[in-house]
Amino acid sequence: MVSAALTNALVAATRFGYAAKAGELKAIAQDPRGWALHQLEAKPATLDPSLPASAGMVAEMLQARQDFRNNKDPEFKKAENQRLRAVYLAEIDARLHAAVDGDAPLLERLTRFWSNHFTVSCVRPVIRGFAGAFEREAIRPHLTGRFVDMLLASERHPAMLFYLDQVLSIGPNSPAGQRTHRGLNENLAREMMELHTLGVDGGYTQEDVEALARILTGWSIARLKDSEAGQFRFYPQLHEPGPQRLLGKVYAEGGYEQGEAALRDLAAHPATATHIATKLARHFIADEPPNDAVQRIAGVFRSTGGDLKRVTQAVIREDAAWKPFAKVRTPEDLLIASCRVTGFTPPPPFQVQTLHLLDQQPFFAPQPEGWSDQAKDWIGPEAVLHRADRCENFAGRVPNPPDPAMLADDVFGEALPDEAAQAIRLAASRREGLALLIASPQFQRR
Numbered sequence: 329m330v331s332a333a334l335t336n337a338l339v340a341a342t343r344f345g346y347a348a349k350a351g352e353l354k355a356i357a358q359d360p361r362g363w364a365l366h367q368l369e370a371k372p373a374t375l376d377p378s379l380p381a382s383a384g385m386v387a388e389m390l391q392a393r394q395d396f397r398n399n400k401d402p403e404f405k406k407a408e409n410q411r412l413r414a415v416y417l418a419e420i421d422a423r424l425h426a427a428v429d430g431d432a433p434l435l436e437r438l439t440r441f442w443s444n445h446f447t448v449s450c451v452r453p454v455i456r457g458f459a460g461a462f463e464r465e466a467i468r469p470h471l472t473g474r475f476v477d478m479l480l481a482s483e484r485h486p487a488m489l490f491y492l493d494q495v496l497s498i499g500p501n502s503p504a505g506q507r508t509h510r511g512l513n514e515n516l517a518r519e520m521m522e523l524h525t526l527g528v529d530g531g532y533t534q535e536d537v538e539a540l541a542r543i544l545t546g547w548s549i550a551r552l553k554d555s556e557a558g559q560f561r562f563y564p565q566l567h568e569p570g571p572q573r574l575l576g577k578v579y580a581e582g583g584y585e586q587g588e589a590a591l592r593d594l595a596a597h598p599a600t601a602t603h604i605a606t607k608l609a610r611h612f613i614a615d616e617p618p619n620d621a622v623q624r625i626a627g628v629f630r631s632t633g634g635d636l637k638r639v640t641q642a643v644i645r646e647d648a649a650w651k652p653f654a655k656v657r658t659p660e661d662l663l664i665a666s667c668r669v670t671g672f673t674p675p676p677p678f679q680v681q682t683l684h685l686l687d688q689q690p691f692f693a694p695q696p697e698g699w700s701d702q703a704k705d706w707i708g709p710e711a712v713l714h715r716a717d718r719c720e721n722f723a724g725r726v727p728n729p730p731d732p733a734m735l736a737d738d739v740f741g742e743a744l745p746d747e748a749a750q751a752i753r754l755a756a757s758r759r760e761g762l763a764l765l766i767a768s769p770q771f772q773r774r
Contacts, residue, residue, distance in 0.1 A: 330743045332385060338743055339650050342774035343612060345433035347665035350730075350738045368637050372439065374469040375422040382461035384619060386486045386549060386558030389457055390531070394552065407735060412456045417676035420690050424679055425621045428667040438461065438640065439473045440660070441611055445604075446482040447698035448491040450691045455487045459691040461485035468565030469596040475604065475634030476595035479682050481522060483591060484550045486549050492696065499545035499568025512568075513609040515542035516543035519696045525594040536575055542568040544587050575684025585692040587630050601629035601660070612726045621646045652743070653773040657702035659686035661724075661774065662715070666766050669739050672726045684713075723763035732761030744770055 337357035341348040348356065354393040356363045363478055374681055392408050427436035429773055435685065450456045466485045469752030470530035489495050491750045497513035498505045505511060512598060517540035546567030550556045562584040572579050572586070577593065579586050602718050605626035609617030628635075630643040643649060657665065667673045674682075683689045693699050723729065733753045748768050765771060 330741075332358040335652050336650055337546075338740065339652050340364050340529050341683065342665070343655065344644065345437065345650065346427060346661065347668045347672075349668055350735070350741055353738060353741055360650075361644060363442055365641060367432040368472055368640060370435060372435050372471050373426040373430050373432070374424060375464055376418070379418060379464065380457075380461065382465055382486050383556070383558035385415070385457040385461060386490075387552065389424050389454065390552050390557065393572070403409050404489040412638070415457055416450070416691075417680065418462065419681055423460070423690070424664065424667070424676075426675060427664045430599055433560070433668075434640075435471055436664075437652070439468055441608070442471065442478065442692070443467045444698040445607060446478070446488070447693050447696050448485075448487040449693045451694060452491050453492050459485050459547055465640065472591050472637035472640070473635075475600075475629070475639075476592055478525065478636070479591055479595050480588065483516065484562065486545065486558060488516070489547065489549055489560070492519055494544065497541060497547075498566050499542060500568055501569055502545060503564075503565045504563075505568075512541045512545065514538065514541040516547075517544055520547060520591075521594065525597040525603065525607070525698055526597055530597070530599035530603060532575060538650055539572045540572045540590060543572050543574065543590050546583065547587060582714075586641075589730040596632055598626075601626040601634075604634075604639070605629055607763070608643050609646075609700050611655075612643050614651075614654050615647060615704075618648050621648050638654060653770060655774050656706055657772055657774050658699060658701075658706055659683050659688040659715075660690065662686075662719075662766075662772065665771070666719070666735040668732065669735060671768075672763065674722070674725055678725070682722070686714055686718060715772065719767035720749060720763040723759045723766065726762060728759040729762050732733050732765050735762070736765050739765070740770060745766070 334353070334357055337348070337360050340356050340363050344367075368739050385449060387744040395409075396405055404621035405418055423436075423439075427433060430436060446467065448455055448459050448462050450459050462482075464483050467478065468490075470481060483652045485595040493513045495517040496510075497516070498508065498510045500511040514537050518537045521530060521537065521540065522528050524531055546563045546565075548561055548563050548566065550561040552557050552563065564583055567583055569581060571581050574590055575593075575597070581591055582589075602622070604616065605622045609622045609625060613621060621707075623640060624646070625642045629639050632638045663679065663682055680689060684692075688699055733749070733756060736749055736752050746769065748764075752764050752768075
């Protein structure tokens with residue numbers, strides 16, 4: 329019979345973290361909920377300060393595009409692609425080490441949750457050089473702050489403005505629109521309401537999408553000749569003039585302030601609270617979370633004005649969040665957990681190759697809605713075979729592998745079924761036993 333303390337410790341370590349390191353499970357068992365709650369008092373990890381800021385990378389990207397137009401030498405483009413890949417690998421390695429080595433794994437899980445909520449993807453090659461900077465600059469600083477601040481930081485970030493084509497949007501009746509006969513691009517407005525705030529059932533219409541698109545015209549990126557090239561810039565000459573009606577409210581004619589006012593109202597909308605609560609509950613509780621839990625979390629979101637620290641505390645305090653093995657690990661979750669329990673972090677190319685083969689390469693989500701948080705999208709016959717293969721491949725690379733039976737006890741204690749524990753003990757080699765551990769059904773869930 330597995331004790332309640334051990335069960336709760338396992339949930340804390342895997343649901344609100346990634347996996348218990350050696351000796352950590354017993355410490356967590358003393359106060360599992362307290363362990364999770366305490367992490368919200370920590371500061372988000374500061375990644376390698378040598379990683380480039382987005383503004384500089386955007387300016388370099390704009391310059392490179394201009395140079396390539398003037399210089400068709402394929403070697404030039406090849407060198408630029410190699411430079412961008414080096415930046416990408418450095419970003420991937422830094423964020424993985426933060427999750428593996430840090431003392432606040434809950435904050436790393438929240439980083440990935442919110443980064444996925446506000447998806448930007450290198451499927452659009454234009455943002456390859458600064459997708460990682462987006463997470464560092466727009467997401468990490470606001471993990472335990474206010475949702476509206478994260479919303480504003482995300483929607484104004486160059487990665488989002490390029491990814492959702494906001495840089496192409498021009499008010500039809502603006503000076504630039506009248507001159508060029510170009511018009512609105514609705515991508516940012518639509519995804520902001522459907523994915524980032526209200527949710528698909530949030531009560532907005534196509535007319536609201538168009539109104540928000542008009543409100544957001546002028547939100548763009550400072551051009552190369554600007555002294556602040558690569559940074560967010562509001563261009564009045566692109567902005568659609570006149571008042572706009574959005575969700576029944578009229579926003580007076582204005583410039584940047586018109587857009588900020590609209591975003592603040594979207595952040596405070598009751599539908600946003602429900603949408604965010606549902607996604608948090610789906611991530612931390614169950615693929616189909618109980619409605620009463622969602623409503624309580626949404627109530628905290630509304631009553632605190634979107635205080636994400638208080639909202640996350642509400643999630644942790646939900647009894648439904650403490651059922652063991654209720655969620656399937658995503659591929660990235662599996663890789664992080666494997667690194668934490670073995671103490672081995674593979675080099676960046678292996679990290680990327682593994683997650684690419686398992687269909688979750690970081691910053692390469694196929695659509696703006698990001699990666700799925702439901703088991704049905706990660707577990708199928710072919711996916712299970714790929715996972716088993718990558719677990720074996722990972723175990724084969726661990727230098728001086730630990731005793732897998734002792735490691736299994738550290739990771740699961742008495743919660744690992746006898747047959748699984750026996751198979752690990754009887755494995756022909758430590759690496760084979762390690763592969764069996766991380767490929768076990770228990771390790772594949774959290």
